[in-house]
Amino acid sequence: xxxTILVIDDMADVRLSAHFLLSNHNFEVxxxxxxxxxxxxxxxxxxxxxxxxxxxxxxxxxxxxxxxFLARLTKEGISVGVVAxxxxxxxxxxxxxxxxxxxxxxxKPWDNQRLLQVxxxxxxxxxxxxxxxxxxxxxxxxxxxxxxxxxxxMRKLFDEIERLADTDATLLLTGENGTGxxxxxxxxxxxxxxxxxxxxxxxxxxxxxxxxxSEMFGHKKGAFTDAKEARMGRFEMAKAGTLFLDEIAxxxxxxxxxxxxxxxxxxxxxxxxxVTQQANVRLISASNANFDEMISQGQFRPDLxxxxxTIELHVPPLRERLDDIMPLAEHFIAKHSLRYGRAKMSxxxxxxxxxxxxxxxxxxxxxxxxMERAVLLAPDEVIKVDDIQLRGSASKPTGMxxxxxxxxxxxxxxxxxxxxxxxxxxxxxxxxxxLGISRxxxxxxxxxxxxxx
Numbered sequence: 001x002x003x004t005i006l007v008i009d010d011m012a013d014v015r016l017s018a019h020f021l022l023s024n025h026n027f028e029v030x031x032x033x034x035x036x037x038x039x040x041x042x043x044x045x046x047x048x049x050x051x052x053x054x055x056x057x058x059x060x061x062x063x064x065x066x067x068x069f070l071a072r073l074t075k076e077g078i079s080v081g082v083v084a085x086x087x088x089x090x091x092x093x094x095x096x097x098x099x100x101x102x103x104x105x106x107x108k109p110w111d112n113q114r115l116l117q118v119x120x121x122x123x124x125x126x127x128x129x130x131x132x133x134x135x136x137x138x139x140x141x142x143x144x145x146x147x148x149x150x151x152x153x154m155r156k157l158f159d160e161i162e163r164l165a166d167t168d169a170t171l172l173l174t175g176e177n178g179t180g181x182x183x184x185x186x187x188x189x190x191x192x193x194x195x196x197x198x199x200x201x202x203x204x205x206x207x208x209x210x211x212x213x214s215e216m217f218g219h220k221k222g223a224f225t226d227a228k229e230a231r232m233g234r235f236e237m238a239k240a241g242t243l244f245l246d247e248i249a250x251x252x253x254x255x256x257x258x259x260x261x262x263x264x265x266x267x268x269x270x271x272x273x274x275v276t277q278q279a280n281v282r283l284i285s286a287s288n289a290n291f292d293e294m295i296s297q298g299q300f301r302p303d304l305x306x307x308x309x310t311i312e313l314h315v316p317p318l319r320e321r322l323d324d325i326m327p328l329a330e331h332f333i334a335k336h337s338l339r340y341g342r343a344k345m346s347x348x349x350x351x352x353x354x355x356x357x358x359x360x361x362x363x364x365x366x367x368x369x370x371m372e373r374a375v376l377l378a379p380d381e382v383i384k385v386d387d388i389q390l391r392g393s394a395s396k397p398t399g400m401x402x403x404x405x406x407x408x409x410x411x412x413x414x415x416x417x418x419x420x421x422x423x424x425x426x427x428x429x430x431x432x433x434x435l436g437i438s439r440x441x442x443x444x445x446x447x448x449x450x451x452x453x
Contacts, residue, residue, distance in 0.1 A: 002026060002027060002028040003027055003028065003048040003049070003123055004027070004028040004029075004030060004045065004046060004047050004048050004049075005018075005022055005027050005028070005029050005030075005047070005048065005049045005050070005051060005119065006030050006031075006032060006038060006041060006042070006045070006047045006049070006050045006051070006080075007019065007022075007029060007030070007031050007032070007050075007051045008031075008032045008033075008034070008035060008037075008038040008050060008051065008052050008053060008069070009031075009033070009051075009053040009085065010033050010034060010053065010056045011053070012033075014053070014085075014108070015031045015033070018051060018115075019031065021112055021115065021116070022116075022119070025116060027119075030045060030047070034056060035052075035056070035065055035066065035068065035069035035072075038050070038052075038069065039069070039072060042078055042080065047080050048080070048081070048123060048126060049080065049081045049082075049083065049119060049122055049123055049126060050080055050081070050082045050083070051083050051085055051106075051119075052066055052069060052070075052082050052083065052084055052085060052097075052102070053066065053085045053086075053108075054066030054067070054084055054085065054086050054093055054094075054097060055086075055087075062093075063086070063093040063096065063097070066084065066093075066097060067096060067097065067100055070082065070097060070100035070101050070102060071100060073101065074100070074101055079129070080126070081103050081122045081123065081125060081126035081129070082097075082101065082102045082103060083102065083103060083104050083105065083106055083118055083119065083122055084097035084098070084102040084104075084105040084106070085105070085106050085107075085108050085110075086105055086106075086107060086108065087107070087108055103122045103125055103126075104118050104121070104122055106118050148324070148327045148328050148331045149321070149324045149327070149328075150323045150324055150327055151320075151321040151322065151323040151324045152323075153316045153320060153321055154316070154321055154324060157184075157313065157314075157315065157316075160313060161184070161187065161188055161191065161313070162191065164188070164311060164313075165188045165191035165192050166191065166192060166193055168193075168282050169310050169311050170263070170282075170283045170284070170285075170307065170308060170309075170310040170311070171185075171188065171283075171284045171285070171309075171310070171311050171312075171313060172248075172284075172285050172286070172287070172308050172309035172310075172311070172312045172313070173185060173284065173285070173286040173287075173312075173313050173314075173315060174286070174287060174288070174312060174313070174314050174315070175288060175314055175315035175316065175317065176288050176315075176317045176363055176425070176426065177288050177362075177363065177365070177425070177426030177427055177428065178318075178362045178363030178364055178365035178366060178425075178426035179315040179316070179317055179318070179363045179364060180315065180363075180364045181246070181286040181315055182201060182244065182246055182286065182452050183452070184313075184315060185199075185201070185242070185244040185246075185284045185286060186199055186201075186244075188242075188284060189241070189242040189244075189282075189284075192242065192282060194240060194241050194242055194282055197238075197239070197240040197241030197242075198237060198238055198239075198240075198241040198242070199238070199241055199242040199244060200234050200237045200238035200241065200242070200243050200244065201244045201246060202215070202216070202234050202243070202244065202245050202246065203246050203247055203443050203446070203447050204245055204246065204247045204248055204249075204250045204251050205246075205247040205250035205428065205439055205440060205442075205443035206247075206440060206443035206444045206446070206447050207440070208440055209252045209254070209255060212251075212252070212255040212258070213255075213258060213271050214227075214231060214233070214271050215233065215234060216233050216234050216235060216258075216259070216268075217233040217235060217236075217262075217268045217269065217270055217271060218230070218231050218232045218233030218235075218236055218270040218271070219231050219233075219270055219271035219272050219273075220270055220271065220272035220273045221272075222272065223270075223271045223272025223273075224271070224272070227271075227272065233268075233270065235262065235268060235277075235279045235281060236277070238281045239280050239281065240280050240281075241281065241282070242281065242282045242283075242284060243281040243282070243283050243284070244284045244285070244286070245283065245284070245285040245286070246285070246286050247286070247287060247428070247443065248285040248286065248287045248308060249287040249288075249289035249291065249294060249300060250439065250443070253298075253299060253300070253301070256300065256301045256304050257301070257304075259304065260301065260303060260304045260307060262279050263283070263304070263307040263308075264307065266278055266279050266280075267279065283308075285308050288427075291305050317360070317363055318360040318363045318364055318366075318367065319359050319360050322356050325352075325355050325356055325360075325367070326347075326352055326355070326356075328364060328367055329347060329351075329355060329367060329371055330346075330347060332367065332368045332371035332372065333345050333346065333347060333371050333374070333375060333383065335368075336368075336371060336372045336375040336376075337375055340375060340376060342375055342381075343381050344381070345375060345378065345381050345382070345383060346381065346382055346383070347382075347383050348382050348383060348384045348385065350384070350385050351383065351384070351385055351388060354385055354388055354390070355367075355388070358390050361391075361425030361426070362421065362422055362425050362426040363425075363426060365421075365426055365451070365452065366391075366422060366425075366426065369418060369422070370388065370389070370390070373389065374387045374388055391422060413445065414449050416435065417431070417435070417442070417445055417446070417449065417451065418451070420432075420434045420435050421451070428442055428443060428446065429442075
């Protein structure tokens with residue numbers, strides 16, 4: 001597809017020369033004899049680059065008309081690359097043009113090869129700028145879903161986060177699986193004094209007990225049989241930033257003392273090294289466990305628990321946040337529509353009652369999965385009540401209709417994993433029991449497929 005260049009100049013011979021040269025190099029060229037005409041054309045034509053003369057018949061020396069045009073582009077939010085055209089002696093004007101947003105300038109009369117070089121370079125710059133804007137927009141759509149809240153419980157939680165984020169207090173996030181604890185941890189990091197440094201997330205349930213020290217503190221080359229290279233631990237990776245320990249209750253009892261030592265003294269050693277290092281992290285952890293019960297049963301050290309929960313923040317389940325359901329649903333519709341390249345989709349007004357009457361045992365994660373399926377399966381751009389299949393509302397196939405369609409092993413694994421988590425309301429340990437695999441194995445698979453609690 002040809003790229004379109006708009007040439008704005010009040011001299012017909014200049015426009016003709018540019019048109020002839022650029023057309024011969026496979027560009028589409030359109031012309032305007034004044035800045036105002038150029039603005040009018042931008043409202044009706046898709047343009048990739050503008051060649052803008054800075055001086056016109058009403059003012060042939062100051063370049064003010066060209067500068068005003070650049071200011072109008074900025075004011076009206078028109079994102080098109082501009083190359084200013086000036087007389088060879090007007091370097092100061094060219095500098096002013098670039099300060100106003102022009103990407104480059106070309107002297108008149110121009111050298112054809114120089115003009116082509118500048119045009120091609122600015123088209124590349126414009127393409128990168130467009131890509132960056134697109135990524136920023138996608139990031140905005142894919143923003144942290146836990147921040148899409150309106151309900152009173154979440155506004156109260158947000159107020160607490162705002163007060164605590166700028167401190168280095170150790171935080172424990174509690175609440176059911178799927179409520180968005182990991183996303184809230186990242187939101188806290190982004191509001192902290194450490195926001196310019198790393199936020200490192202560790203799923204404690206996915207770390208085999210034998211590798212705990214290596215994963216958390218790192219190891220030197222040759223520290224053990226498989227240590228062929230030195231490895232940086234998570235405390236070092238998160239240096240001057242935030243370390244988020246998800247599923248903290250899954251740390252084996254034997255390893256809890258090693259974590260406790262770091263929290264008490266701020267010191268640790270890499271495996272295979274005698275050099276003591278200082279930990280410099282803000283620690284946030286999360287769990288859905290009943291710590292009182294675990295402590296009474298000897299499964300979790302009380303001294304470690306007290307170190308972890310300097311401040312405890314409870315994240316309420318979705319069923320207690322009815323005012324958040326529709327904003328979250330609309331967020332996920334936008335997110336998954338973008339992901340799967342579907343036209344911008346919306347929810348029929350009748351859907352709200354159905355979503356709010358459901359208990360959401362899987363919380364935000366279940367809502368995300370539900371909206372993802374609706375985006376994929378809805379026949380048109382408006383998602384209707386019949387397109388929303390809540391747990392227990394879909395009829396179960398029988399006979400040959402129950403045969404699983406052909407898919408790859410990874411697809412089957414992901415489907416079974418999601419079904420098990422849905423069935424247990426997002427409880428990973430119970431899902432592991434359903435699937436007949438270990439707890440560490442299910443956390444590894446959840447991490448593999450990007451499934452968060």
